[in-house]
Structure formats: structure tokens, C-alpha cells
Amino acid sequence: MLSLADVLDARDRVSEVARHTPLEYSHTYTDMTGAEVHLKLENFQRTGSFKIRGAMNRITTLSEEEKEVGVVTASAGNHAQGVALAATRAGVDSTIVMPEHAPITKVKATERYGGRVVLHGADYNDAQDKAHEIEAEEGRTYVHAFDDPYVMAGQGTIGLEIVEDCPDLDTVIVPIGGGGLISGIATAVKEQVPDARVIGVQAEGASSVADSLKKGEITPLDEVDTIADGIATRNVGEAPFEVIRERVDEVVTVSDEEIAVALTYLLERSKTLVEGAGAVALAALLFDKFDYEEDEVVVPALCGGNIDMNTLTTVIMRGLVETGRYLKVKTVLKDRPGALEKLIDVLAAQQANIYAIRHDRTSRDIAMNAAEVELDLETRGEDHVEEVLDALREHGYSVEVLA
Incomplete structure (x- = not known):
């Protein structure tokens, strides 16, 4: 223990x-x-x-023979950077296997710290399997991320x-x-x-x-x-x-x-x-x-x-979205002059700020004389979201909340 x-x-x-x-x-x-x-x-x-803490403690306790051959590890990104920096500081060559979809920022940072990056697999466990293959093939010391x-x-x-x-x-x-x-x-x-x-x-x-x-x-x-x-x-x-x-x-x-x-x-x-x-x-x-x-x-x-x-x-x-600060809704308007202006007036009365509006007259889900409208709105919290939705419904709009 x-x-x-x-x-x-x-x-x-x-x-x-x-x-x-x-x-x-x-x-x-x-x-x-x-x-x-x-x-x-x-x-x-x-x-x-x-991660630099554990990586540094492990690499500084390697034998001279282990340092000479180098280390290998697997990581989703943070341990990779820690091992790369610690190894470089100790003059040890490092190879790090990361999942193929690891954040590009973590991949680039690992390379900048001096590590050689190999991308493999869907997640950490797949990357770990590949790292153990390299360990066996090259005789490197495996620096485990946690165990x-x-x-x-x-x-x-x-x-x-x-x-x-x-x-x-x-x-x-x-x-x-x-x-x-x-x-x-x-x-x-x-x-x-x-x-x-x-x-x-x-x-x-x-x-x-x-x-x-x-x-x-x-x-x-x-x-x-x-x-x-x-x-x-x-x-x-x-x-x-x-x-x-x-x-x-x-x-x-x-x-x-x-x-x-x-x-x-x-x-x-x-x-x-x-x-x-x-x-x-x-x-x-x-x-x-x-x-x-x-x-x-x-x-x-x-x-x-x-x-x-x-x-x-x-x-x-x-x-x-989760804190009621952003609202995306969809509704259907009659495709005639002034329809959009009336909708905007309702939102303005509720002090909802409009980020974006998108029209679609080609949807098969609406009548020929209608337009589907999506709106991205800035709101002030969960209570305000409910006030906006209630106002729209009171004015006769059928509203679908998208986010």
C-alpha cells in the first residue's frame, strides 16, 4: 500500500x-x-x-540502463505531455502512443516537449495495447499513466x-x-x-x-x-x-x-x-x-x-443551454410580408436577443404557403426561457425547442 x-x-x-x-x-x-x-x-x-508530477517521479528513478534505452507510454494527452517533458529534462528518449482522435492541441504539445507521438486506436486502452507492443519490440520501459x-x-x-x-x-x-x-x-x-x-x-x-x-x-x-x-x-x-x-x-x-x-x-x-x-x-x-x-x-x-x-x-x-442562457427554437410562419416582423416584435418585448435566424420554405413538413423558421436566442436564465416560450405560445406560435 x-x-x-x-x-x-x-x-x-x-x-x-x-x-x-x-x-x-x-x-x-x-x-x-x-x-x-x-x-x-x-x-x-x-x-x-x-501529470508532470507522477511522470517526473517515475523517470528520475529509472536505472542508467533504462534511461539509455528510453521510455514508452500511452495517454489521452496529459500524461503524454508530462512524460515527454520529464524525459526530455532527464535526457531520455520517449515514445508516446495516443488515441487517433486525441485533441490536436495535446498531440502538438507532446511533440513540442520532445516526445515522439504514435497515433493508434479509438481510446486510451487501444493506445496502451500498442504501447506495450513497442515496449516488447524496443526494450523500452513502460511508464504507466496511473498503475x-x-x-x-x-x-x-x-x-x-x-x-x-x-x-x-x-x-x-x-x-x-x-x-x-x-x-x-x-x-x-x-x-x-x-x-x-x-x-x-x-x-x-x-x-x-x-x-x-x-x-x-x-x-x-x-x-x-x-x-x-x-x-x-x-x-x-x-x-x-x-x-x-x-x-x-x-x-x-x-x-x-x-x-x-x-x-x-x-x-x-x-x-x-x-x-x-x-x-x-x-x-x-x-x-x-x-x-x-x-x-x-x-x-x-x-x-x-x-x-x-x-x-x-x-x-x-x-x-x-443548461443554465438557460441560450435557446434555439423552431416555429412555422405564414409566408407573407410582415410575418417575421411580428415574431421579432414578440421576442423584442421579452428582451430576448437574436443571434441568428434561418428560413426554410422547402421543408416537406410544412404547407406550401408557409416558412419554417429557426431562431438562436440569448436569454438570461431558466425563468427567462420559460417567459419567452410562454409569450410565443400566447401569440399563437407553435414552438419546438431544439436546444
Whole structure:
């Protein structure tokens, strides 16, 4: 079982490259939840995520013979960057296998840090299989993303910083993919503050740990489907699973919609950019996925900020929809002068801002003398959305909500 001594040993090795990231009190989320919320901003870490910690701890403990041959790993993107940078700093050659659809920003960043990238497979598990082939063929050392005691200990240095910066900690909320991060943090926190809770969070579309805990054994998923690609793994590691069972108090799940809302709040209210995996801890708090007391000191770990810009656009839009800030509707007008103006007058009276209007006179679903109209609207919240829809219906418009 991983120990506090392992994490303390890792601190000196990790501090050569990794930053001690900020822990910031948030008025916004304290007011929203009633807890005393402090955000662990690991998205400000070098390479944009916590992964540099575990990678550095592992690579600095390689033998000279292992360093000479080089390392190989598999990653959805964040571990890839950590291994590439740590290996380059240590003068070690690195090969990183990433899924074929890995975010291009993570691929390019990995290459800039000095790693040779091989794209293979649909997800992390497929990439891992390919990486093991390269391991066998070239004799490289495989640096596991999470199922490795040195990697787990390196990630646990975050827990040391949390306890140091927030000694009155009650609860820390940690994302879970393969389990390396939470096993390290739970070890560092529990052995220093035994009464503190550690809550793990997974995406609903990649809930391997939650399912495994229910069944009492590691149960791989057939597939994963979530916007939180950084924690999209089909199974938890064996070593992390044992630590999770021993030291993690509860594991909960959040939906992609809830992740999108948390990510949008962080951008808008905290001026902080995170990726999907980086938002799950806050999402669990905002959507009451676990019980907590008023004024309880809670630390959500924002574990990474490496989000693809195309994905970010989609996630923000979903977040706006979920919070009632964006509304897309479809209705049918008589195809005659003034019909569109009357519709716009109704929306203007409700102070709904129009982003875009699209006409379609060719749809087979409408009469020959009609036009189908789609409108993208800016709204001010869920109550305003209902007011807009009620006004349209009161004026005789049949409205279909598209988003």
C-alpha cells in the first residue's frame, strides 16, 4: 500500500520541475453552495495538468540502463505531455502512443516537449495495447499513466500542498480516471488529516471505479463516452483500486451536461480555463452529488486545463443551454410580408436577443404557403426561457425547442 513516506520522498524529485500550484478561496462557489470552497488550481501546472508530477517521479528513478534505452507510454494527452517533458529534462528518449482522435492541441504539445507521438486506436486502452507492443519490440520501459507506485506518489504531492495551504481541510474532491491521482492525494491527506474526507468523481460515461466498487472487484467497461477525455479510461488500475477502497470515502458520478455547466462557470465567474476532467470535482459540488455541512472547508481539485478549442466551443454552448442562457427554437410562419416582423416584435418585448435566424420554405413538413423558421436566442436564465416560450405560445406560435 502506498504510504505518506513514498509521497514525501517524491516531493524532492517532483519539485525540480513541477510548480506548487495556488489554492484560492472562491467567494462565488462559497455563496452558491454554503460550503467554504477553495480551488486547487492544478490547471496552472507546467504542461497544463498534474501529470508532470507522477511522470517526473517515475523517470528520475529509472536505472542508467533504462534511461539509455528510453521510455514508452500511452495517454489521452496529459500524461503524454508530462512524460515527454520529464524525459526530455532527464535526457531520455520517449515514445508516446495516443488515441487517433486525441485533441490536436495535446498531440502538438507532446511533440513540442520532445516526445515522439504514435497515433493508434479509438481510446486510451487501444493506445496502451500498442504501447506495450513497442515496449516488447524496443526494450523500452513502460511508464504507466496511473498503475505505478512512483506515479501515484508523484501525484500525491498535490495532497501535501493542499494540507500545507489549507490545514483545516474537511473534504477534498478529486477526479478519477485510472485512479493514480486520487490514490496519491488520498494517501497524503488521510495520513496527515485522518478526519478529512476524500470524495472521488467520475464522468457517467466512464464510471469504471464506481461500478467496480459496487461489484467488489475491478470491472472494465466495454467503452467510454464523455467530454472529459482526461479521465476516459475503461478500467481503474489494480494498485490505485486498493488505495481507493481503503482511503476514499465515496465515489460519485457527474453527467457531461453538469461538467459543461461547471466548466462554463469557471470561465465566466472565476476567469479560469479547465478541461472536462478538470471541471468534474466542482461539478460534483455544485450539483450536490454528496452530502456536506454548511461552512465545511471543501477543496475541489481542478486537475487540468488542456482543452481543445473546438471542444471548448461545444462545451460552452452546452453550458449556456443548461443554465438557460441560450435557446434555439423552431416555429412555422405564414409566408407573407410582415410575418417575421411580428415574431421579432414578440421576442423584442421579452428582451430576448437574436443571434441568428434561418428560413426554410422547402421543408416537406410544412404547407406550401408557409416558412419554417429557426431562431438562436440569448436569454438570461431558466425563468427567462420559460417567459419567452410562454409569450410565443400566447401569440399563437407553435414552438419546438431544439436546444
